[in-house]
Amino acid sequence: MSILITHGKIVTASEIFEGDVYIEGEQVVAIGKNLPYQADWVINATDKLVFPGGIDLHVHLSLPFMGTFSSDDYTTGTRAALFGGTTSVIDFIIQTQGDTLHNALKTWQEKSIGKAIGDYSYHMAVTDFNAEVAKEVVDFIEKEGITSFKTFMAYKGALMIDDGQMVQLMQVLKEHGGMITVHATNGDMIDSLIAQHRSEGKLSPLYHYLSQPEVTEAEASARFCDMLYYTGCPGYIVHMTCEGALNAVRKATQRNQKVYVETCSQYLMLDASLYEQNFEGAKWVMSPPLRQKKDQAALWAGIQQGLVHAVGTDHCPFMWEQKKMGLNDFSKIPNGHPAIEHRMEFMFSEGVLKGHISLEKYVELTSANAAKIFGMYPRKGTIAPGSDADIVIFDPHKKHTISAASHHMNVDYSAYEGWEVTGKVETVLLRGNVAIENNDCHLEAGFGKFIPRNKATMHF
Numbered sequence: 001m002s003i004l005i006t007h008g009k010i011v012t013a014s015e016i017f018e019g020d021v022y023i024e025g026e027q028v029v030a031i032g033k034n035l036p037y038q039a040d041w042v043i044n045a046t047d048k049l050v051f052p053g054g055i056d057l058h059v060h061l062s063l064p065f066m067g068t069f070s071s072d073d074y075t076t077g078t079r080a081a082l083f084g085g086t087t088s089v090i091d092f093i094i095q096t097q098g099d100t101l102h103n104a105l106k107t108w109q110e111k112s113i114g115k116a117i118g119d120y121s122y123h124m125a126v127t128d129f130n131a132e133v134a135k136e137v138v139d140f141i142e143k144e145g146i147t148s149f150k151t152f153m154a155y156k157g158a159l160m161i162d163d164g165q166m167v168q169l170m171q172v173l174k175e176h177g178g179m180i181t182v183h184a185t186n187g188d189m190i191d192s193l194i195a196q197h198r199s200e201g202k203l204s205p206l207y208h209y210l211s212q213p214e215v216t217e218a219e220a221s222a223r224f225c226d227m228l229y230y231t232g233c234p235g236y237i238v239h240m241t242c243e244g245a246l247n248a249v250r251k252a253t254q255r256n257q258k259v260y261v262e263t264c265s266q267y268l269m270l271d272a273s274l275y276e277q278n279f280e281g282a283k284w285v286m287s288p289p290l291r292q293k294k295d296q297a298a299l300w301a302g303i304q305q306g307l308v309h310a311v312g313t314d315h316c317p318f319m320w321e322q323k324k325m326g327l328n329d330f331s332k333i334p335n336g337h338p339a340i341e342h343r344m345e346f347m348f349s350e351g352v353l354k355g356h357i358s359l360e361k362y363v364e365l366t367s368a369n370a371a372k373i374f375g376m377y378p379r380k381g382t383i384a385p386g387s388d389a390d391i392v393i394f395d396p397h398k399k400h401t402i403s404a405a406s407h408h409m410n411v412d413y414s415a416y417e418g419w420e421v422t423g424k425v426e427t428v429l430l431r432g433n434v435a436i437e438n439n440d441c442h443l444e445a446g447f448g449k450f451i452p453r454n455k456a457t458m459h460f
């Protein structure tokens, strides 16, 4: 099938161009003014933006966590993502401590193959590092197309590796062209604060926030940067929330390091005052927690200064019944909130329209840099001849309101109920196929493909 998109305002990370896009099969063939092609289907994009399909590089679908599972699976999660203009996601495979990476990969393949509607890839979370795992890591990079490895500096006894293992993993990745990524918070300090608050009977969601103060993230981010400096390994900090952590990265740049940084839309939009209501605050219990207004300002500045490279969601939804597991104890509330569907519209409405970022920067943050950092560029993350035709046609003027009644994520509340957004995803193409049109999803479970990734392109 061929598609011609005409008279759109085409936006990539590097330019804005008024014209047409011609697609044949799964790929973009040509971009230009008044293209001379006959297509099976013509989409008139006058007054619309045309930009690359979003890449959400931080999601958790069917994640086993705290004795339950996140409520979106690969079908509902990637479908909701498509409704919001996100055509690819990167999920996290979690190694079980004491077990192999390959067994974990098998488990995640069972969750995804034949079930995903949108495209996907995996980061591999290494929770137990030793000589055998080191060999598997090399295998993953060379044979499986999985080139990024997540580590946790928190959750001791379940997910955390110690600093010695971290440095050893970095050495292996440096040698073989992998990327290390990190959940950078000081786990020991947080565990002790949680225990202290519980023993004092301080059990409301507010104490989730107070158990993870900014310094726990700033300290771990600095320690991670120091280990990167020592090993020379390329590194990426996931879900950065605060000024202190950003300053640690800023300091690393003074000794000529480049550390990649992700934040998530919620840390740019919401703040910790939401925890001051009783159990309602559980909607936003996530780790790290929401921070202060001054941290939002720091993150927007970090984006403008090129210190923050990508915006994900850390999408990890739980039904209200699941959240209620922690009704009488904040430490039992499953961590995470639903956002996979809204990131592209939020970043446009809150970022572009409020003057924080340009349209080119918008594409950089929502797709292009994700593809570059994680080895999918230029197949994904741009509109260019030869790229996958993952394209969003976006009405920049249409206003709408976020609500659980109208979202497509499999979760019975919205963390943004009543939020007014300007700009709406209208049509979404995934590899040249119509995914979303007229508020309907046209693709079925199994359409989504695993995207094997190259080694990171470190220079951009």
Ligand SMILES: [Zn+2]
Pocket: 058, 059, 060, 314
């Ligand atoms: Zn996460």
